[in-house]
Amino acid sequence: MRNPLRNPFSRPTRARPFEPSPASEVDDELAFHLEERVQDLVARGVDPVVARKQALARFGDIRGVRSECEELLEADRRAERRRDLWADVAQDVRFGVRAALRAPLFSLLAIITIALGVGANAAVFGVVKSVLLDALPYADADRLVRVYAQAKSGTNDRLSLTAGQVVDIAERVRSFERAAVFFPLTQQFAFSTSDTPYPMQAGLAGANFFDVLGVRPVLGRSFTADDMKAGAPPVVVLGHSVWRERLAGDSGAIGRTVRLDGKAVTVIGVLPPGFVGPMGPVDAWVPLDISASLRDAVRARKSSWLGVVARLGPGVTMESAGREVAALGTALEREHPDDADPLVTLTAKGLRDDLAGDVRTQLIVLTASAALVLLITCANLAGALLSRTLGRRQELAVRVALGAARGRLVRQLLTESVLLSALGGILGVLLAAGGLALLRRLSLDIVPAYADLSLDPLVVAGAFLLALATGIAFGVAPAVTAARVDPQSALREEARGGTGTLRVSRLRGTLAAGQIALCVSLVASALLLGRSLWLLTNEPLGFDPDGVFTASFEVRAAEYPTTNARTAFTRLLDERIRAIPGVTDVAFSSALPSALSSRNGFTIDGQQLRSPADMPFVLYASVSGSYFSTLRVGLKEGRLFTSGDRAGAPTVMVISEAMANRYWPSGNAVGARIRMGPDPKSPLIEIVGVVADIRNDLTAAAAEPMAYGSSLQDTGVDRLLVRTTGDPVALAGPVQRELAALNPGMPLYQASTLRTSIDRGFAGRRVPLLLIAGFGGLALLLAAVGVYAMVANMVAARSREFGIRLALGAGRRSIMLLVLRQGGTWIGAGLVAGAIGVTLAVRLIRGMLYGVSPLDPLSIAGAAALLVVAAAIALFGPVRRAVQVDPITVIR
């Protein structure tokens, strides 16, 4: 039975100090039996010698019994010792909980600190793992490459391929085991199983596209070469979610007929859940046939619109495949001197690098920030634990004096810190799960579509281990210090600061300085990024995005085969939408402002290019005449499009100021004539007007040169822009109704406000910045707490000294200066060390900066100032306490 008065700190072996060995215990018991038997027999009149013999005979094999009993008892003792150990651990935990509850503020702070540090790291690592480490949703994904055309000027290395290039790559690149063609963008489709059409995104894929990716349908089959042939029955492969939601997960879906844009199509396969193609998330896949493009001699080599994924052959490295693809690019240029685009060559990239590409730097920066926060957390915790243990010297000394084993004391203190860190770890994992859920809901463009952002068991386990390691690492030092407590001197010292105080205060000071140094780099980085984003968002866009509703629709060539029919349709739609109350302007365009993607090359009439590679490229969009008034883009010179700029009339163009200034620096752009493309026989186009600039790349401040064609002459418009005096969101319903009145089978896609789509363009920069700023704020808070704790501790330890000084006539001012000097020294040391950290940090974020120098004095001074302010706030309390020391109370 456990003795309730037993010293909880004594070793378990001491609980039974006089416990006999199993052998002697068994011997005693058996001897007692034999002696009793002998006595019994003697009492009945048997001779003692005979009685002894009889007793032994009745007992039987005494040796066998003895050894068997000894073994059993030995095993029993071992089991009991194990139970004792667990009981001790349980006791340590109970004791730890009580100790933690006795200092609730310290415990809560420690738990929250660990939770924040671990949570930030687990969440960020969850993202990093999903994006950079997890397997792509393809078989053996590291053997997959994507082939691009690459601009020789180096401006763009992710251009589309021509049909001719696709065939050459598939047939001639020997490094590839297999290659498949696909359309790198998605297409809008109206999907229906009955009457109501649903807007959907479809991908176009070649015959062996799914085989190359190594994805097998869960139902039915994927495309075969037969599906690609002209005249083959139309088929579709559905994504898992569409099959589940629109076909109710029908296991007999294969062979069913659905309608895509009103056309009957047979379902031949359903893909596994989680599959995302390199073209991004789509709902359904249809066959991509490039044979028509190949037959057309001009389109085969001149029209770039395709993508290729390929699987490396056995033993082929990414590098050698890249070299072979580049060599093919050079060869093709030689073989097709008239047709091949002289500006581009070919390049191959690993598929993962390609998909994760842009976010890599941001993720590395985020990981580094989270790691810094964790380091600050650790330093903070170490300092706090150190002081706390020191504050308990008395208690510990009493225990040692009462006979507690030092080892047991260390174990107790370790249990306490592990307990705190385990709780912090659990809370941190919960925080991380919440953070990732939030990120998932935001479904950010910066995170590639294939990343599922899950908090998987590995991350949870890692985070938890991290928390435990933090607790142990920073519990050990104080625990060992405590174990070295000399009870006599510790008890005699009473409340005076002990001899170890100087060493400990130095250690605490170093920890606080370290926190400040780390914090400076983080805060400076956040400020630099914040200033970049502020500069970007405040750079005028060049148009007014507020109060504008946008959506897209698709005028299908099958329904509206002629230019006139398409023009008539948009005119009717224009009239109907203008009739909606509140609408002040309606415009059509081929792309939303700030989201133009097509660039056209041109030559100025009368100018000779030195080489085709010198041909200038500008952003291009086809727009209706009202585009500029709807977006409130000012006319600078000449005129805008009129209803007279229609098919059949001379082709005209409106250009942006940037384009006019760059190519007609002397200011005679209006009236100038250009040709689109390198073909000298293409029609001449007259520039009739110059409009104000619009920023297209929101991450850059300067507007790119832009050219606009009239939508009446270049009819590829599918975007709708509606300016209203009311809330643009409210227009979605009425606009949808007007479209349905004109053509019930035509759905409205991507209904949104222009402001929303602009903001989405900034999200890629805003979210990482918000996270880093959050980490910076967290670091600032932690560092302030660290400084506060250090100085508060110092003041508490020296309050007696301060009292004596005051009693001896020192002014309160001199005490204040004393505290400030000591605190300030460490803060200063931290700031100096932080300067080194900043130079390292900016190297990492240089690529994410815009408009500010990496060593922007304002941001760095700002970071230092923020820290000084935070430290000053942290110093305020302890300094006041030092000054208010009452000599009589502390000396007595």
Add this chain to the structure above:
Amino acid sequence: MFAKDSGLLQGTLELLVLKTLTWGPMHGYGIATWIESATDDALRIEEGSLYPALYRMTRKGWIKGTWGTTENNRRAKYYKLTVEGERQFREQRTGWQQFSSLVSEVVGTSRAPSWAR
């Protein structure tokens, strides 16, 4: 008694020990003599085999041994039933009674099997 070759089953010995201890704590010698007297010395072979049984029952948590003193002021290890031991006793007693009445019924029956008629 209780010899390995006495034909007495291990479980039977444990049941007898449990029964003995229902009267109160007792040392090994006391248990042995009580069983002997209760069975009129009929099972009297090799008392030693009682002890491994006691140790095994201790490990199983049915009984618990503590050192105490006898009326003659001698140190002896007293065994007493644990709660689990009491439960074991009730269970095993029921089992034994059912088993033995079945066996005695079969052994005492006059009904001959069909092939003997």
